[in-house]
Amino acid sequence: MIRKVRTHPTQNEPLLFEISRPGKRAYQLPELDVPPVDPEAVLGPENVRPDLEGLPELSEVEVVRHFTRLSTHNYAVDHGLYPLGSCTMKYNPRLNEALAQLDGLAWPHPYQPEETVQGALEILARLEAALAEITGMDAVTLQPAAGAHGELTGLLMIRAALTERGNPRQKVLIPDSAHGTNPATATMAGYVAETVPSNAQGMVDLGALERQVDESVAALMLTTPNTLGVFEQNIRQIAEILHAKGAMLYMDGANMNALLGIARPGDFGVDAVHLNLHKTFSTPHGGGGPGAGPVAVKKHLEPYLPVPRLVKTEAGWKWDFHRPRSIGRVRAFYGNFLVAVRALAYIMAMGPEGLRQATLDAILNARYLRQKLEPYYELPHKAPTMHEFVLSDARQATNGVRTMDIAKRLLDYGFYAYTVSFPLIVRGAMMIEPTETESKQELDLFVEAMRAIAEEAQRDPELVRTAPHTTRVGRVDEVTAARRPILRWTPDLPRE
Amino acid sequence: MYPQHYRFTKEHEWVYVEGDVAVIGITDYAQRELGDVVYVELPEVGQELTAGKVLGSVESVKAVSDVYSPVSGEVVEVNTALHQAPEKINQDPHGEAWLVKVRLRDPAELDRLMTASEYEAYIAQASQASGSSSE
Numbered sequence: 001m002i003r004k005v006r007t008h009p010t011q012n013e014p015l016l017f018e019i020s021r022p023g024k025r026a027y028q029l030p031e032l033d034v035p036p037v038d039p040e041a042v043l044g045p046e047n048v049r050p051d052l053e054g055l056p057e058l059s060e061v062e063v064v065r066h067f068t069r070l071s072t073h074n075y076a077v078d079h080g081l082y083p084l085g086s087c088t089m090k091y092n093p094r095l096n097e098a099l100a101q102l103d104g105l106a107w108p109h110p111y112q113p114e115e116t117v118q119g120a121l122e123i124l125a126r127l128e129a130a131l132a133e134i135t136g137m138d139a140v141t142l143q144p145a146a147g148a149h150g151e152l153t154g155l156l157m158i159r160a161a162l163t164e165r166g167n168p169r170q171k172v173l174i175p176d177s178a179h180g181t182n183p184a185t186a187t188m189a190g191y192v193a194e195t196v197p198s199n200a201q202g203m204v205d206l207g208a209l210e211r212q213v214d215e216s217v218a219a220l221m222l223t224t225p226n227t228l229g230v231f232e233q234n235i236r237q238i239a240e241i242l243h244a245k246g247a248m249l250y251m252d253g254a255n256m257n258a259l260l261g262i263a264r265p266g267d268f269g270v271d272a273v274h275l276n277l278h279k280t281f282s283t284p285h286g287g288g289g290p291g292a293g294p295v296a297v298k299k300h301l302e303p304y305l306p307v308p309r310l311v312k313t314e315a316g317w318k319w320d321f322h323r324p325r326s327i328g329r330v331r332a333f334y335g336n337f338l339v340a341v342r343a344l345a346y347i348m349a350m351g352p353e354g355l356r357q358a359t360l361d362a363i364l365n366a367r368y369l370r371q372k373l374e375p376y377y378e379l380p381h382k383a384p385t386m387h388e389f390v391l392s393d394a395r396q397a398t399n400g401v402r403t404m405d406i407a408k409r410l411l412d413y414g415f416y417a418y419t420v421s422f423p424l425i426v427r428g429a430m431m432i433e434p435t436e437t438e439s440k441q442e443l444d445l446f447v448e449a450m451r452a453i454a455e456e457a458q459r460d461p462e463l464v465r466t467a468p469h470t471t472r473v474g475r476v477d478e479v480t481a482a483r484r485p486i487l488r489w490t491p492d493l494p495r496e
Numbered sequence: 497m498y499p500q501h502y503r504f505t506k507e508h509e510w511v512y513v514e515g516d517v518a519v520i521g522i523t524d525y526a527q528r529e530l531g532d533v534v535y536v537e538l539p540e541v542g543q544e545l546t547a548g549k550v551l552g553s554v555e556s557v558k559a560v561s562d563v564y565s566p567v568s569g570e571v572v573e574v575n576t577a578l579h580q581a582p583e584k585i586n587q588d589p590h591g592e593a594w595l596v597k598v599r600l601r602d603p604a605e606l607d608r609l610m611t612a613s614e615y616e617a618y619i620a621q622a623s624q625a626s627g628s629s630s631e
Contacts, residue, residue, distance in 0.1 A: 421558045427529075478557045482534035483582060 012472040013069050016056040017489055026060040054491065073472065075416050081442050083369075085388045085419040085431025086179070086227060088257050088279035090362075095349060096282065096342035105341050110333040114318055121317035124334065125310050127344040128294075134347075134355070135253070135273055136266025137296035141305045142335040147254050148181040149330065150274030150293030151221070155189035156327045157272060157297065157304040158219050158248050164325070169218035169247070175204050177228055177423050179252055182221045191218055198425060201383040202228040204238060213245045219271075223252040224259075227423040227431070229366065229385035231258070239269025248272070253296075256280045257435070258363060258387035261356025265296075272297045281343035292339040306330045361436035362387045365443060369434055372447045376454035380426050387435075393428035401457040401464045403428045408475060409456070409467035413449035497524065498616055499590060503566065503609035506618065510590065511566040511609065513600060518567050521594040522554060522585065525619045530556040533585040536578045538595055543571045545598055547605050552595065554585065567605045569598040 040048045058066070076082070082089035100106065108117045128140040144150040155172065162168045172186035175196045183193035196212060199205045204222070213220075220242055224232040232238065239249045251265050251273035257280040259265075265273045277283045277292040285291070297305065307326045308319035319334075350358060363386050370379065370389040378394040393403040407417035407430070419431035434443060457464050466475060486493065502510045508526035511518050527533065535555040545551050545565040552563050574596050578584060584593040610618060 424559060479532040479534060482555075482557055483532075 011069075013066065013073065015489060016058060016063075016066060017054070017491075019058055019062060019066065020056040022057060024057040024059050024062070026058060026063055077437075080415060081434060081438055081446050082416045083418045083432045083434055083446065084416060085390070085433040086254070086422065087285065087419070088255075088276070088387075088433060088435055089285065089416075090257070090279075090282055090435040091437035092282055092284050092342075093346060093349070096345045099345045100338045100341045105338065108337075115316065118316045120337065121310060123341055123344055124337070125312070125317060127340050127347070128310065130344065130347045131275060131294055131296055134260060134264070135256075135270075135275070135296040136264030137270075137273065138266075138299045139302040139305060140294050140296045141309075141330075142292065142294045142340055143306045143329070143331045144274065144293040144295060145331055145336055146291040147179075147252075147274060147276040147279075147293040148185060150276075150295045151181060151185040151250070151252065152188055153293075153306060153327070153330050154250050154272040154274055154295045154297075155185055155191070155219065155221075156330075157295075157301050158250065159189055159191075160304045160325070160327050161248075161301055162218055162246075165246075167215075170216045172218055173209070173212055173220040175220075175222060175226065176425050177202060177226045178221065178223055179227065179254060180422075182223070182252060186221065196220070200381075202226065202230045202381040202425075203232055203234065203383070206234055206237060206241070209238065210241055213241055213247055215245060217242070217245065217247045219248040219250045221250045221252055223255060225255050225386045225388075227388075228381050228383070228390050228426075229255075229258075229388040229433075230381065230383045231386055235268045243269070254279060255387060258359060260359045261352060262359055266298065270298075272301055277339055277343040282346045283339045283342040290336045290339060292336045292343070294335075308334075358436045359387075362434075365434040365436060365438055366432070368440075369432060369443055369447065372443075373432075373450055376451055377430065388431060388433035390423065390426050391430040391432065392426050393430060396454065396457040396461075396464075397428055399457055399461040401461050403430050405464045405467060406430065406450075406453055406457070409453045409464045410449060411468040412470045413452070415446060415449060498612040500612050502590070502612060503606050504612070504615035504618075505564065505566045505609055507562075507564045508619075509564060509566050511606070513603070513606065516600050517572060518569065518598045518600045518606075519594050520551070520566060520596050520598060522563060522589060523615070523619075524589045526554075526561075527586050527589045530554060530561060531558045532556055533582045536582050536585070536595070538574045538576075538578070539571050541571050541574055545569060545571060545596075547602075554582075563595065565598070566609055567598060567600055567602070569601040571596050572599050573597040 077089050077091055104119060108120050114121065124142055128142060131140045132138060141153065144153045159168050170192055171194050172191040173194050173196050174182045174186065175198060177198050186193040194212065197205050197208050220238065222232065222238065224235060226232065242249050248271040249269055251270040253273040253275045256275050260280065272295060274293045274295045277294065278285050283292065303325040304327050306329055307323045308321045309323060311318050311320045366385060366387050366389055370385060373391060377391040380392045381390065393406060396406060403420050407420045410417050421429055422431055423429060453464060468474060502512045504510050504523060508523045509520060510523050511520050533554055533556050537553045539545065539551050545568060547565055547568045549565055550562045551565040554561050554563055575594055578593060
């Protein structure tokens with residue numbers, strides 16, 4: 001059998017364990033010139049593992065090639081459209097990266113005296129101010145390291161404020177179109193999560209909300225625009241219903257990229273909102289860098305913000321640890337600093353007009369795709385959408401082709417997949433978010449691929465049901481992988 | 497399809513009674529909607545269940561779904577075989593893949609549930625409303 005018949009980018013890559021051959025080394029040490037010692041005698045037998053065998057043995061060039069080849073297996077926003085709805089996979093400008101690599105920003109230590117890092121503190125203070133202005137809120141913490149972390153920080157502050165008023169309350173209301181993290185956050189914060197139904201337009205059912213809100217409700221967690229891409233037109237009334245009963249409005253700002261420069265949560269009654277710097281403010285996602293989920297609050301929640309807080313003194317910026325009503329720290333040190341640097345770079349490079357234009361372009365791109373794809377795919381919720389929209393597989397399902405199959409087939413066409421089977425309120429959901437950074441040319445390529453797949457689902461459903469066909473690895477058996485997971489490689493495992 | 501002596505909830509659980517013990521599971525419609533079930537979370541024997549409250553959850557490759565107890569009472573037996581073989585929920589949802597047995601506290605709770613024919617009408621409407629077809 002000829003094992004190497006394809007170019008590297010299309011060839012699958014074995015594990016290091018499989019490439020390993022006994023005796024290979026990626027380094028050379030000089031001859032031992034001191035008397036050898038018995039590790040068990042020195043460290044104690046409990047600290048020595050005699051069974052640690054079978055670690056991979058490779059030469060340096062083999063290790064380098066292995067990881068270089070793996071790096072070509074990635075699909076990234078730098079390769080092409082990444083329409084993963086809800087995740088806002090926008091381009092990460094290179095300028096952000098250049099600035100984050102400046103020595104003065106990349107190398108400070110968090111224990112350095114404040115007077116030696118005034119520039120870094122100034123960056124954090126300016127970002128706080130910019131985010132407060134953008135959201136129309138009064139104060140911002142940059143500590144939370146991700147969106148869900150921001151949610152938890154927000155709810156803990158609400159809990160602290162309500163507790164101080166005499167009753168933390170029991171429930172947090174969450175629309176059925178919410179992000180899955182919302183109920184998890186409410187539970188983590190010690191609340192019972194209760195669902196609020198959507199109406200036919202995909203918005204919160206005001207009547208149901210009014211009946212549900214009473215003195216036991218601490219807050220409503222609301223994503224707007226929601227996961228259907230629909231803006232909550234009754235947001236002011238929602239806020240009024242809550243505030244009338246002493247409850248608060250927490251906004252999941254994960255979709256803030258549809259509002260920048262157009263509307264401000266602080267102006268429509270929100271008490272606390274988190275932002276995802278890795279979505280809205282163009283910092284890298286996931287493996288590309290840590291996230292950041294700053295929380296912006298109104299004045300009445302400011303005393304509860306995590307410590308320490310930045311304060312301006314005559315001697316410059318200082319960290320203020322003396323905040324008796326604070327919920328305490330939510331993260332070591334001061335948040336993901338270099339993410340903050342990138343976000344501020346983006347905000348300053350774009351300026352107010354640029355941010356507003358990005359929002360308008362994101363909405364235009366999503367609406368263009370929705371319009372172009374509606375002839376081929378079912379659009380279950382017809383209300384006007386903003387930065388993303390949700391199709392369903394209803395038409396293709398009549399031929400046994402489901403949302404997951406269409407997503408897998410997209411890989412064959414060289415695109416990353418849309419978000420599959422979410423939100424749950426749409427059966428067979430296909431959630432698409434192009435972001436503002438895609439050109440019309442790229443969007444048209446995507447439309448062509450989606451149109452071709454819709455035709456294939458008619459003509460040759462099996463082709464779509466068994467996709468992908470051109471990737472290194474074909475359709476993964478997710479069911480067996482979940483039911484009987486193999487969590488550790490062993491030498492006798494069957495090879496592909 | 498749906499056994500006549502079973503009663504059904506809007507959240508797609510079923511229940512039937514043997515003496516003073518209620519047997520609880522999820523419906524065929526529920527398992528089809530979920531797809532391949534890969535994990536089941538069940539209560540402990542001795543735990544008190546309340547009608548309409550979560551008793552556990554069922555996870556498929558698509559989603560995690562809470563299971564609500566149709567009736568109130570103490571858990572007397574749990575189908576632990578499902579931990580090893582969750583696929584039974586897809587294969588035999590109304591029989592072998594029962595989830596828990598509960599000592600019934602208030603038999604009157606059963607009267608609030610749907611009969612087989614009512615449930616069939618209910619899911620027919622649900623399928624129509626979301627404009628989808630079967631797998």
